[in-house]
Amino acid sequence: MGARAGIIVTGTEVLTGRVTDRNGPWLAETLRGFGVDVAHVLLVGDRRTDLSSALLFLTGSGVDLVITTGGLGPTADDLTAEVVGDIQGRPARLDPLLEGRIQVIVTNLMSRRGWQVDPEATALGVRKQALVPEGSAVLEPVGTAPGLVVPVGRGRAGPPVLVLPGPPAELQGMWPAALADPAVQRALAGREELRQQTLRLWNTPESELAATLRQIEPALGGLEITTCLQGGELEVVTRYGPAAQPAYDGLVAALQASYRQRLFSVDGLTVDEIVADALRTQNLTIATAESCTGGLLAGRLTDRAGSSKWVQGGLVVYSNQAKRDLAGVPADLLERVGAVSAEVAEALAEGACCRLGADVGVGITGVAGPGGGSPDKPVGLVHLCVVGRSRRIPRTVVLPGSRADVRARSVTLAMHLLRELLADELPIQVGGPARCSEHRTGP
């Protein structure tokens, strides 16, 4: 096995999830892309003994490098440098030149922000940040805190510990300097070139994929395959060394043969990217009319920079009155079949196109729950329809899960219906959308 690393993320607020940790995932992905395998990411609060035992575990776990993030600030609960020094057997020493440099940074920062400087408190904090475990390399601050590379002390065995600051911009800004450090380079010398590819399947149970993989197992040597089901999409991530490229190509061919259209992405593209690219390259505009998803589809379509080129806009038609007045759903249709019906989904898609002058329309209406269900129209029942210039695709599903699940899955399903529609949508024809008159009513 090649080089391996373990990661420690400190801070009570990430332990309790009030702040979502972005450093662990970033480091894990960056290291993997770099050919270094990550065994563990350990979240630990601001308690000295917990940080200490986490460091003992990871430095003793056989990895080549341990990386810590956070806990380098000026206040008393910022313990990382000190505890790492203890574990590595390297007592702290004040670095007076570093102290001077940090003092300049802090003074500039406070005056730029117009904050009052308490000279005494500031000096104490700066001095704390300039305490460096003996024999460590200092990585210059990107914010105010320096990073450290702390080798194991004389007469002991174990990997070096790379100590990085917690703010993601500071950590990422310091990363090139960290990789250039000789001790870090030695630690990661055993790294292997590793490739990573992502395949995406739609509407495929995990058990079916597992069965397929079992059948072709002898041909999969050298591939590390992980699968993950997310909102109806099955993501297959494969990591392998260069020698296993033929095995990977064989996997792709086998899955293409088994799953055809359901294997909708072999190049890492997400359904969002595929839909956006299709709209852009075919020069089509899109509009939505959403009831139960309440704007989430429009929000997702406009996540991408530049989406104003193809997203015309959307209607959130929560009330029946809005369905009538805004989307032009005929009142008698609403009365006859009810707001949650395939007919109304289609009328919404039509109405979105018509009212917003778009080429492609999406209509969604359903019972997101948890209340409002009936024997006829249970919670989770969602009708969708996408309409283009040449054809339309209606779809009715009953989705499991919470209100949030039903809404999120409906949006993902709509994205896949759009992908299907756009895969063979005809080029734009001359002349306006004739169907606009169909459902047109006041105001």
Added chain:
Amino acid sequence: MGARAGIIVTGTEVLTGRVTDRNGPWLAETLRGFGVDVAHVLLVGDRRTDLSSALLFLTGSGVDLVITTGGLGPTADDLTAEVVGDIQGRPARLDPLLEGRIQVIVTNLMSRRGWQVDPEATALGVRKQALVPEGSAVLEPVGTAPGLVVPVGRGRAGPPVLVLPGPPAELQGMWPAALADPAVQRALAGREELRQQTLRLWNTPESELAATLRQIEPALGGLEITTCLQGGELEVVTRYGPAAQPAYDGLVAALQASYRQRLFSVDGLTVDEIVADALRTQNLTIATAESCTGGLLAGRLTDRAGSSKWVQGGLVVYSNQAKRDLAGVPADLLERVGAVSAEVAEALAEGACCRLGADVGVGITGVAGPGGGSPDKPVGLVHLCVVGRSRRIPRTVVLPGSRADVRARSVTLAMHLLRELLADELPIQVGGPARCSEHRTGP
């Protein structure tokens, strides 16, 4: 110290951050609220040796209970039950009755989704899920996977391991049964009664709060206070034993005196809950017209069950044409001041009210970036306006961060403007909204 727990979250996809782990934070928060302290959350991939060493570390770390999430599926990379059995010294045994129950669940699920069943593959997966470490208690499946409480084997010492499934809805659904298990109850018997309260401040820098807390520090004995800045809101979470209730009451009084209106929640309510309650109790309806936020505000307003009572609907007016045709923004206004302007934000709020017949309207227009900025109208510039029956609140801001940050913060800011507006909105007057004629143009 009272009862403590350690948490292991399995899955290569959470280790690499492709899926954001929700279970670790949920468990940590739930346990803390319950008086159980969490020392470590360990993310580990789907590799047997890594899971094994993680379990050895946590079961040997002195905690009273170890909890694992994930890795209970039917496929080969789902290892948790087996590895936990190894560590606890409890070999796996097939539970034939459990196998039958899982078989029924899986068959129903596949037929409900209209999936083809491969009987052989399914039977293998079901059998794997019914393999239970000897002497364990089974927690009935909420999805397809059972949970387990695996006590330490005879002749060994260590805490029991509570094995829970990975999908958050399944984990949370199984939690009451897990807490009711006698071995879990014994493990957590040492828990201390702990109160947890959340205060929320709007528009307050963390350093200002830190200064306030320093001033009143002598009065804060027995309170564990953590603060966290999220999207412009400062959340203050305080944990304390019953004896420190007077200290907590003193903290609230001191913050109320210092921060007045900015301390917008002292009872744990979120701004979303406050706005929804205000709309419901004042019997008001709401509508939105969003440009740069593309439907995210409407999506957030409809997150809550029952929101159809007050959310009338919304307009996503990405193009200028949509702003004119749908929201009734006058063409000459758009030409004169541009789409990103305070005037258009106000016209959008008016248009939302008018077109959807709502009592309260919100308009948002801005430059979400990363492109599209200019010296006059930089990336991050957002104009908002909320209008009610008795008054209107306009607001212009320049928000930092990425496209996603700008959009998310704009939505949060809109929620706070609504909160402000609704705090002293007049009761509904008889008669329709007269302002509707102001901006009315063709359909």
